[in-house]
Amino acid sequence: xxxxxxxxxxLNELNKIKDLLPSFDKPLGVKVHFGxxxxxxxxxxxxxxxxxxMINEPTLIETSVLYKSARxxxxxxxxxxxxHGFDFAPVDFLDGEFGDDFMQVDxxxxxxxxxxxxxxxxxxxxxLVISHFKGHEMCGFxxxxxxxxxxxASRRGKLAQHSSIKHEAxxxxxxxxxxxxxxxxxxxxxFDSENKAxxxxxxxxxxxxxxxxxxxxxIRIPWKSIGREELQERxxxxxxxxxxxRNCFFINFVINIVHNCDCNNEPMEKITADVGVLxxxxxxxxxxxxYDLVLKQFPDFINHESEYQLKHTxxxxxxxxxxxxxxI
Ligand code: SF4
Ligand code: SF4
Numbered sequence: 001x002x003x004x005x006x007x008x009x010x011l012n013e014l015n016k017i018k019d020l021l022p023s024f025d026k027p028l029g030v031k032v033h034f035g036x037x038x039x040x041x042x043x044x045x046x047x048x049x050x051x052x053x054m055i056n057e058p059t060l061i062e063t064s065v066l067y068k069s070a071r072x073x074x075x076x077x078x079x080x081x082x083x084h085g086f087d088f089a090p091v092d093f094l095d096g097e098f099g100d101d102f103m104q105v106d107x108x109x110x111x112x113x114x115x116x117x118x119x120x121x122x123x124x125x126x127x128l129v130i131s132h133f134k135g136h137e138m139c140g141f142x143x144x145x146x147x148x149x150x151x152x153a154s155r156r157g158k159l160a161q162h163s164s165i166k167h168e169a170x171x172x173x174x175x176x177x178x179x180x181x182x183x184x185x186x187x188x189x190x191f192d193s194e195n196k197a198x199x200x201x202x203x204x205x206x207x208x209x210x211x212x213x214x215x216x217x218x219i220r221i222p223w224k225s226i227g228r229e230e231l232q233e234r235x236x237x238x239x240x241x242x243x244x245x246r247n248c249f250f251i252n253f254v255i256n257i258v259h260n261c262d263c264n265n266e267p268m269e270k271i272t273a274d275v276g277v278l279x280x281x282x283x284x285x286x287x288x289x290x291y292d293l294v295l296k297q298f299p300d301f302i303n304h305e306s307e308y309q310l311k312h313t314x315x316x317x318x319x320x321x322x323x324x325x326x327x328i
Contacts, residue, residue, distance in 0.1 A: 003320070003322045003324045006282070006285050006286055006326070007020050008276055009277045009278075010276050011047075011277055017051060018054040021128075022249055024128065026126070027057070027125060029061035029127050030051075030060050031062070031129045031147055032086070034080055036071065036262060036265045037069070037070055037265055039265060041267075043255075043256075045088070048086065049089075051128075052088065060091045060092070061094055061121070062081075062091065062094070063094050063099065063118045063151060066155055066221065071263075073098055074097045093118075094117070094154075095154040095155060098209045099207075099209070100207040100208065100209040101120070102154035102207070103118075103121065104116060107241045109236075110312075112238070115157055115237065115242075116154050117154060118153070121152055125246055126247040126249070127242075127243075127248045128248075129144055129251070129283070130147075130251045130253070131143050131147040131252050132256065133257070133287070134256065134260070135258060135301070139232050139306065139309060140307075141290075141294075141306045142261050143290050146239075146309070148243060149161070149235035149236060149238035149241075153238055156205060156207045156208065157238060158208075160206065162221075163221060166204050167204060168221075169218055170219070170220055171192075173217065174218040179213045180209075180213055180219060183209055184209065184210055185205070186203050186204070187203065188203035188205075189210060199219075232308035233308060233312040236318070240317075243318060248281070249281050250286045252279075254276060255274040255275065272298035275294060278290055282323070284320060286323075288321045289325055
């Protein structure tokens with residue numbers, strides 16, 4: 001198998017990336033992560049701005065998260081994006097106001113035959129996926145594959161990757177306001193004899209809209225822990241769905257390397273020195289190269305058991321783990 005090219009650029013020479021970028025078919029979506037409130041490790045807006053200025057007509061794209069956060073709705077997420085300095089380009093939240101707009105993509109995976117991605121993705125012919133490479137609690141590391149797989153999924157898709165279990169209403173917290181009953185797209189929620197919300201799990205499609213609208217935070221997902229291997233394989237399968245039928249290009253910022261992901265709402269200590277910036281058209285190779293470079297200077301990073309996502313995406317044909325690292 002031929003080796004993919006992965007280019008290495010120093011952080012203070014980001015201008016060199018311009019010559020590496022392909023000519024993108026339009027519309028182009030630039031997939032980013034705006035960082036959780038309180039987090040300081042995400043890729044700073046100033047670097048993303050520098051790259052976006054190299055491109056014509058880019059739109060920053062993102063999706064809502066599953067858990068309690070300003071990033072749970074498009075309005076809250078946009079406010080946070082602006083707070084974090086991402087005010088230099090239009091922003092498109094692919095899964096709509098409440099994270100429940102999705103499109104179905106057929107895949108041939110071990111865990112999934114269909115993936116539920118943010119519906120807005122269908123209009124983009126090209127993607128530039130800009131990722132922060134760092135540790136991750138379950139995936140071992142988060143980079144391009146995680147940004148593609150989890151990052152483009154609608155809330156239904158995110159839930160499918162994390163758990164196969166349906167939502168539940170906490171009857172102690174529920175005050176019977178009825179907002180979730182009115183907003184459920186498939187009428188899966190009804191009131192029990194005590195005027196508390198109850199979810200019909202046979203009807204629920206796991207869109208997670210009820211989580212967004214409930215003012216009492218009474219709807220929860222009873223997380224069933226799945227192992228690292230299975231979660232990483234599920235993310236890999238969603239990554240293959242996100243890349244399907246569009247030109248994709250990848251930039252990994254291997255800086256601010258911390259143990260956990262940018263969804264944490266507090267500052268985290270760096271575990272090793274900044275490495276630099278990697279650029280490639282192959283998401284598997286760029287993550288493999290990022291991982292190898294971090295391991296080289298911080299051997300304990302291997303304890304994260306990160307190989308499953310690389311192995312499974314390669315098996316799915318998303319790209320090769322073999323690469324040639326070229327210093328620019
Ligand atoms: S009950 Fe299920 S289908 Fe209805 S809003 Fe909640 S997650 Fe969506
Ligand atoms: S929105 Fe929340 S508080 Fe209101 S009925 Fe639904 S679960 Fe209960």
